[in-house]
Amino acid sequence: xxKIKRELLVCILSxxxxxxxxxxxQPTDTLTVEIYYRQGISQIDSTYQDNRNRMGKLLEFLYTxxxxxxxxxxxxxxxxxxxxxxxxxxNKALSKKRTxxxxxxxxxxxxxxxxxxxxxxxxxxxxxxxxxxxxxSDMPYKEEVLQILxxxxxxxxxxxxxxDGRKKQLMTLRQGNCWRYMEEHFFPELRHxxxxxxxxxETPQEEIKDEGDTEIGMIECTTPPSYATEKDSATVLEFExxxxxxxxxxxxxxxxxxxxxxxxxxxxxxxxxxxxxGGNWMYAWWNRNSRHRYWRIYGGELAVRKYFNRTSExxxxxxxxxxxxxxxxxxxxxxxxxxxxGGKPGGTLWEKMNYSAGLEYGYSLPVTRRLNLDFVIxxxxxxGTYYEYLPMDNHYVWQATKQRRWFGPTKAExxxxxxxxxxxxNAKKGSRR
Numbered sequence: 058x059x060k061i062k063r064e065l066l067v068c069i070l071s072x073x074x075x076x077x078x079x080x081x082x083q084p085t086d087t088l089t090v091e092i093y094y095r096q097g098i099s100q101i102d103s104t105y106q107d108n109r110n111r112m113g114k115l116l117e118f119l120y121t122x123x124x125x126x127x128x129x130x131x132x133x134x135x136x137x138x139x140x141x142x143x144x145x146x147x148n149k150a151l152s153k154k155r156t157x158x159x160x161x162x163x164x165x166x167x168x169x170x171x172x173x174x175x176x177x178x179x180x181x182x183x184x185x186x187x188x189x190x191x192x193x194s195d196m197p198y199k200e201e202v203l204q205i206l207x208x209x210x211x212x213x214x215x216x217x218x219x220x221d222g223r224k225k226q227l228m229t230l231r232q233g234n235c236w237r238y239m240e241e242h243f244f245p246e247l248r249h250x251x252x253x254x255x256x257x258x259e260t261p262q263e264e265i266k267d268e269g270d271t272e273i274g275m276i277e278c279t280t281p282p283s284y285a286t287e288k289d290s291a292t293v294l295e296f297e298x299x300x301x302x303x304x305x306x307x308x309x310x311x312x313x314x315x316x317x318x319x320x321x322x323x324x325x326x327x328x329x330x331x332x333x334x335g336g337n338w339m340y341a342w343w344n345r346n347s348r349h350r351y352w353r354i355y356g357g358e359l360a361v362r363k364y365f366n367r368t369s370e371x372x373x374x375x376x377x378x379x380x381x382x383x384x385x386x387x388x389x390x391x392x393x394x395x396x397x398x399g400g401k402p403g404g405t406l407w408e409k410m411n412y413s414a415g416l417e418y419g420y421s422l423p424v425t426r427r428l429n430l431d432f433v434i435x436x437x438x439x440x441g442t443y444y445e446y447l448p449m450d451n452h453y454v455w456q457a458t459k460q461r462r463w464f465g466p467t468k469a470e471x472x473x474x475x476x477x478x479x480x481x482x483n484a485k486k487g488s489r490r
Contacts, residue, residue: 093246094155095248128259130171133255134252137159140182194242194243305481308323336359349448383412387410410441412441417468429473430473
């Protein structure tokens with residue numbers, strides 16, 4: 058149940074915080090709703106956190122106000138912030154875009170008289186909110202962090218040059234442990250827009266039932282912040298960079314091939330809905346003619362994968378995956394005796410290639426924030442022509458031409474994977490990134 062009373066200060070989790078207090082003449086009630094964003098994103102994502110439910114409750118409440126003759130809307134204030142990652146100009150632009158996204162969303166759905174009451178503000182990096190979260194926490198080295206937040210300006214400038222600053226000191230404090238703790242526990246909640254609804258009711262409202270009549274948890278309230286409109290804002294941005302969308306890419310090398318002295322490199326791109334495409338290339342051309350030893354192989358692979366454990370944020374290129382792959386390659390192996398050469402001697406790779414195709418299964422294990430170990434096994438068909446030869450009198454004498462028709466394991470990987478791109482990192486367990 059949600060009850061609106063002038064005498065009580067009530068905070069309701071499903072719609073943010075509902076605040077009421079007594080006034081001798083004309084009591085003003087306030088409803089606040091918080092909408093959260095993914096890192097670096099200004100668009101409203103209804104699937105993230107509880108955004109769909111929060112916006113739905115807000116619109117339902119505003120509709121109730123517009124249809125209740127005993128109540129009127131006094132103001133609709135929007136203020137947005139960002140977490141400290143990224144540069145200051147980017148975060149100012151990003152927080153402004155978040156405010157505009159909420160404003161546009163509401164303006165399309167509200168009556169004109171309510172839309173006219175919208176005021177907008179943006180903070181850039183929300184240092185005040187971060188300070189408040191640190192003060193209420195029991196994080197490691199809390200007092201050292203607070204000393205920086207209290208006493209270090211955002212920029213320390215000498216002779217017109219930036220020599221230090223709040224962010225730099227926080228990032229280097231205790232070898233970065235404090236920054237990583239805040240990045241996991243506090244930063245996700247700084248990427249938000251706060252919508253404050255000020256309204257007045259002449260008589261107490263009837264009880265408003267939550268869907269399902271479920272019990273709604275309580276959270277701590279703070280005094281609503283003061284708002285400045287865009288017109289009154291002291292900061293004017295001459296250039297607003299676009300918020301970078303997530304980009305997921307990986308560069309990898311198969312450690313099994315490396316151990317066999319076959320240098321190789323691969324890339325993989327996430328294309329959405331759990332799918333990725335990738336390719337790799339290997340090349341080794343070792344020989345010792347005096348002892349008739351050859352170790353030659355080169356070729357490449359293309360693969361399509363489907364990953365299954367996508368989280369709300371962080372890299373999608375981890376966990377269980379299955380896929381299909383195709384390979385083309387040629388080889389020449391001899392260790393002092395009979396040699397084996399894949400494909401037609403001379404010519405291009407296409408003229409002398411062997412090939413394989415099949416199905417793969419793997420698991421990409423997060424090791425550090427940007428590194429994974431990817432374990433893969435593939436089963437399929439290997440076909441193509443190969444030649445047997447013997448070294449005789451400083452010549453290589455052909456012995457037989459055979460066809461390779463093999464069905465079974467054709468692929469094995471233990472790859473070291475480097476995750477690249479915006480948002481492409483391994484989130485820690487329990488993180489709300």
